[in-house]
Amino acid sequence: MRLTVLSAAVAALVLAACETGPAPVASEPAAAAPAIPAASRQLLEDLRILSHDDMEGRDTGSPGGQRARDYIVARLEALGVEAPLTGRLQPWSAPNRSRIGAVSYDGVNVVGLIRGTARPDRYIVVTAHYDHMGTYEGRLYNGADDNASGVASMLELAARLKAEAPAHSVLFVALDGEERGLIGADQFVQRPPVPLESIALNVNLDMTARVDDGYLWATGTWQYPQLRPMLEPIQPVGSVRLVMGKDTPADTGADNWVNSSDHAVFHRQNIPFVYFGVDYHPDYHEPTDDYERIEPTRFIAATELIVQGFRALDQGLAR
Secondary structure, three states: OOOOOOOHHHHHHHHHHHHHOOOOOOOOOOOOOOOOOHHHHHHHHHHHHHOOHHHHHHOOOOHHHHHHHHHHHHHHHHHOOEOOOOOOEEEEEEEEOOOOOOEEEEEEEEEEEEOOOOEEEEEEEEEEEOOOOOEEOOEEOOOHHHHHHHHHHHHHHHHHHHHOOOOEEEEEEEEOOOOOOOHHHHHHHHOOOOOHHHEEEEEEEOOOOOOOOOEEEEEOOOOOHHHHHHHOOOOOEOOEEEEEOOOOOOOOHHHOOOOOOOHHHHHHOOOOEEEEEOOOOOOOOOOOOOHHHOOHHHHHHHHHHHHHHHHHHHHHHHO
């Protein structure tokens, strides 16, 4: 949350005026910022840390990307989320595009597992890419909404599922290399820790914080209409509501999100997906995509909708 702080000099002038000037005219007190519930503080702290300048924009293969990865691993360990048999880390090397042409990227996906109670042999894969754009022409791209927010929402979901186990087993995958062409997701499906045919659903979280218009979108129910009735009963949380779309033939260009993030790789494998995300905003892929631009209560509400959406999908697919 951004707080306005007076400099020492300005504060001194204000105090002097109060001491020597006439009594101030009574006025309405400024509205206090909403208090952050204790249960949501870790969510905001994860977002703040992952989008801090210290992470240097989390570019694939960079020291900042390594620091972000270390943080995610530490959080999963603290939550008690186990590693699959294939290990916590999935390193990869692959060629793809860059600002200077074709190059080879070295990335690492981070994987966690929570075992299901009713369908432990069937998996929901929850993905959120932790990489961003690093620095370019001297400007730092912190990527608070894109996609420190999705990773923070994923960690919150993991905490909830540790407290109340899901029906399906859940693989949490913090993906690398999304900004370089969905490389981490492609590498994951090429070498999955479980058979692809055992994956019932991909839930992808990418840009979950900047709910500037009050809408959290769920994309994928046009392609997989059996999922829509599971999400339709979900009610708004505060000023944020869940809406479905951005996936029909009428949605064209940038308004069609079917291939816009890591869920596209799962879709190409005929694995059903739901992509939770917010609409574009002026700070998208700009150096101004910073933590201070996020309104905390809306991000908390969007994450709550994601948790509710996941629970509905988990239970609906288990029937």
